[in-house]
Amino acid sequence: MRRRVHGRLSLSSTEGTARPGPTAERLTLQTLVVDWAHNEWDRWRKFLRVFRKSRLGMLGLILLLIFVFMAVSAPLLTGLGLLRNQDGRLCGVDLHPCAPTEANLARYIPPNGVVWLGTDHLGRDIFARLWWGTQITILIGFLASVVSMGLGTFVGLVAGYYGGWIDEILMRITDFFLVLPTIVLALILVSFLEQSGGGTSLTVAIVIGITLWAATARLVRSQALSLKQRQFVDRARAIGASQSRIAWRHVFPNAFSLVFAEGILTIAVAILTESFLSYLGLGPDANTWGKMIEEALQHSVLVRQLTWWIITPGLAIVGVVLGFTLLGYALDEIVNPRLRRR
Amino acid sequence: MSMRAVVAKKVTNAAITILIILVANFILFRMMPGNPAITFIRTGAGHSANPELLERQMEIFGLNDPVHIQLYKYLVNTFTGNWGYSFFQGDRLVTEIIAEKTVWTVLLVGTSTVITIWLGIAIGAASAWRRGKPFDLASLAFGFFFYAVPTFWLGYVLLILFQEDIGIIPLLPRSHSLPTPYPTDSWTILVEGFRHWILPALTLTLVQLAGISIIMRNSLTDILTEDYILTARAKGLSDRMILKKHAMPNARLPMVTVIALNLGYILGGAIQVEQVFSYDGLGLLTIEAILSQDYPLMQAIFLLLTISVVVANLISDFLYAWLDPRVRLE
Numbered sequence: 153m154r155r156r157v158h159g160r161l162s163l164s165s166t167e168g169t170a171r172p173g174p175t176a177e178r179l180t181l182q183t184l185v186v187d188w189a190h191n192e193w194d195r196w197r198k199f200l201r202v203f204r205k206s207r208l209g210m211l212g213l214i215l216l217l218i219f220v221f222m223a224v225s226a227p228l229l230t231g232l233g234l235l236r237n238q239d240g241r242l243c244g245v246d247l248h249p250c251a252p253t254e255a256n257l258a259r260y261i262p263p264n265g266v267v268w269l270g271t272d273h274l275g276r277d278i279f280a281r282l283w284w285g286t287q288i289t290i291l292i293g294f295l296a297s298v299v300s301m302g303l304g305t306f307v308g309l310v311a312g313y314y315g316g317w318i319d320e321i322l323m324r325i326t327d328f329f330l331v332l333p334t335i336v337l338a339l340i341l342v343s344f345l346e347q348s349g350g351g352t353s354l355t356v357a358i359v360i361g362i363t364l365w366a367a368t369a370r371l372v373r374s375q376a377l378s379l380k381q382r383q384f385v386d387r388a389r390a391i392g393a394s395q396s397r398i399a400w401r402h403v404f405p406n407a408f409s410l411v412f413a414e415g416i417l418t419i420a421v422a423i424l425t426e427s428f429l430s431y432l433g434l435g436p437d438a439n440t441w442g443k444m445i446e447e448a449l450q451h452s453v454l455v456r457q458l459t460w461w462i463i464t465p466g467l468a469i470v471g472v473v474l475g476f477t478l479l480g481y482a483l484d485e486i487v488n489p490r491l492r493r494r
Numbered sequence: 495m496s497m498r499a500v501v502a503k504k505v506t507n508a509a510i511t512i513l514i515i516l517v518a519n520f521i522l523f524r525m526m527p528g529n530p531a532i533t534f535i536r537t538g539a540g541h542s543a544n545p546e547l548l549e550r551q552m553e554i555f556g557l558n559d560p561v562h563i564q565l566y567k568y569l570v571n572t573f574t575g576n577w578g579y580s581f582f583q584g585d586r587l588v589t590e591i592i593a594e595k596t597v598w599t600v601l602l603v604g605t606s607t608v609i610t611i612w613l614g615i616a617i618g619a620a621s622a623w624r625r626g627k628p629f630d631l632a633s634l635a636f637g638f639f640f641y642a643v644p645t646f647w648l649g650y651v652l653l654i655l656f657q658e659d660i661g662i663i664p665l666l667p668r669s670h671s672l673p674t675p676y677p678t679d680s681w682t683i684l685v686e687g688f689r690h691w692i693l694p695a696l697t698l699t700l701v702q703l704a705g706i707s708i709i710m711r712n713s714l715t716d717i718l719t720e721d722y723i724l725t726a727r728a729k730g731l732s733d734r735m736i737l738k739k740h741a742m743p744n745a746r747l748p749m750v751t752v753i754a755l756n757l758g759y760i761l762g763g764a765i766q767v768e769q770v771f772s773y774d775g776l777g778l779l780t781i782e783a784i785l786s787q788d789y790p791l792m793q794a795i796f797l798l799l800t801i802s803v804v805v806a807n808l809i810s811d812f813l814y815a816w817l818d819p820r821v822r823l824e
Contacts, residue, residue: 324510324514325514327511328514331803331807332758332799332800332803333758333762333800334758334759334762335765336762336796339781339784343785343787427644427647428644431644445647449650454653454654459654462650462651463651469647470643473641473644474639474641477638
């Protein structure tokens with residue numbers, strides 16, 4: 153059985169463009185693989201053709217590529233000596249690297265040719281911290297989104313496919329999470345973490361994921377409801393596939409592209425949530441951009457006029473959130489039949 | 495389904511959601527690590543440690559009883575308005591504190607939401623009408639930028655921009671910077687109130703405006719491709735009339751749902767804004783309650799916020815059906 157023949161990403165009628173299914177005499181591993189690869193390649197080309205037309209989507213992609221480059225290149229550039237280490241301290245008038253115990257730490261230095269964004273309260277290079285912070289900020293957003301998509305897909309699929317009282321119960325729980333101001337729930341859950349010794353990047357990401365899955369569950373449920381009426385599900389049932397096999401192998405793959413677009417959008421929301429939690433001091437114990445803003449405020453940027461220290465991490469957040477949002481919207485317009493423009 | 499059955503179904507669903515909220519509220523705050531009693535006494539050393547108050551609290555919540563009795567007591571207390579005492583806010587009744595702060599939040603959120611809707615509809619409509627033109631692109635860029643901005647950070651940026659140069663914005667918290675002696679003439683009070691309201695409201699408006707104007711733009715863009723717009727044009731109506739009489743009334747409709755669905759998000763924004771500007775409302779109270787582990791207060795705020803969103807959504811469903819005769823509740 154080929155996978156995802158009826159996928160959402162293909163834009164014209166899938167039945168027409170897909171190659172004829174493997175017949176009994178052709179059913180070898182080789183034909184299956186070739187067939188599958190051909191279909192995937194076809195879908196991908198069609199997708200690219202449409203995506204390239206979306207100017208906002210391309211802008212988002214370019215923004216994201218820049219941030220992904222920053223995230224990946226941080227250790228490399230540091231290894232090459234082009235970037236300082238995020239925790240390295242600077243001392244003296246000449247701003248040489250030194251041990252944290254040294255007396256003449258170069259604290260609160262305004263931006264200049266050596267430290268482009270100045271130094272913070274511990275004499276660390278703010279530019280280097282900003283560059284390094286890309287990694288963990290995006291990672292937390294990504295993890296939160298994975299948790300949220302996983303939960304949302306599971307709940308939505310079970311509710312939509314099985315229906316009946318299971319659906320009723322799951323949807324009422326989903327409603328509950330949908331109406332909840334997510335920031336309030338995240339705050340409460342994170343304060344639990346705080347009392348048991350502070351959150352790590354992973355636990356904070358999980359908490360954020362738990363607050364964001366409800367919309368996805370709704371989406372997947374409605375998709376599952378319409379998919380289970382489709383012919384190929386009937387056919388699968390006719391050849392004796394079990395309920396759960398149909399749900400996971402036939403309905404889920406077809407809803408996947410929608411979930412993917414939703415997941416990209418959720419990364420943006422998760423990064424915003426993380427930055428607010430970090431700003432309140434309830435964030436993960438990592439150097440995220442939100443944490444940088446918190447540190448800046450802790451050391452009275454407003455009074456000391458150290459505005460670049462608070463402005464730059466904020467702009468970085470805006471950039472990365474913008475990237476994910478634009479890309480997510482563009483993908484959603486392509487894969488979501490409800491939004492497809494005439 | 496008949497109309498009556500649909501209404502009954504909607505109301506039942508909302509009621510079930512509220513019930514889940516009640517139970518979740520009960521479970522959530524009993525899952526908290528550590529005993530509130532111990533937390534209270536430990537933290538209480540610095541504050542006004544009051545074992546007597548804690549005892550009263552334990553009694554109200556029945557924290558010494560078996561779980562099912564606790565749940566029963568909790569539900570009874572919730573419905574009878576017996577929501578307990580705040581641990582840290584001077585031993586006051588939770589309901590009393592909340593009522594006092596809600597006024598300020600409603601003032602902030604209400605005014606900025608009204609401004610947002612008004613401006614958002616105007617910008618979105620202008621944008622859709624000039625689709626692809628410079629104005630449209632500019633308003634889209636503006637919209638997406640503010641959509642991506644962390645609310646609290648925007649607050650600080652505005653603070654930096656305005657406090658120094660213009661000098662009309664007080665840097666200190668609202669509650670702390672009241673002039674002494676407290677002004678008695680209403681003009682001074684009005685001016686002072688305005689000075690403390692303007693920046694938080696501006697922040698909240700900018701953040702919300704983005705989403706509203708983009709949704710309005712897309713809604714109107716879709717409607718402009720409808721056949722009845724073509725008909726109106728064929729009749730020889732002016733652009734202005736088409737927009738005013740045929741397109742806008744329909745494009746405005748989805749706003750009802752958008753506002754209700756976004757209420758949770760708006761409240762989240764209000765929490766951030768109030769924290770930044772130390773605006774003495776419900777949002778600041780929420781953060782204070784969470785940071786000081788003031789359980790009775792947290793529980794009450796959580797309950798109020800969630801129920802208000804459920805009720806707002808229910809109302810918007812009916813309002814929408816009433817406003818748009820094409821829509822039947824389903």
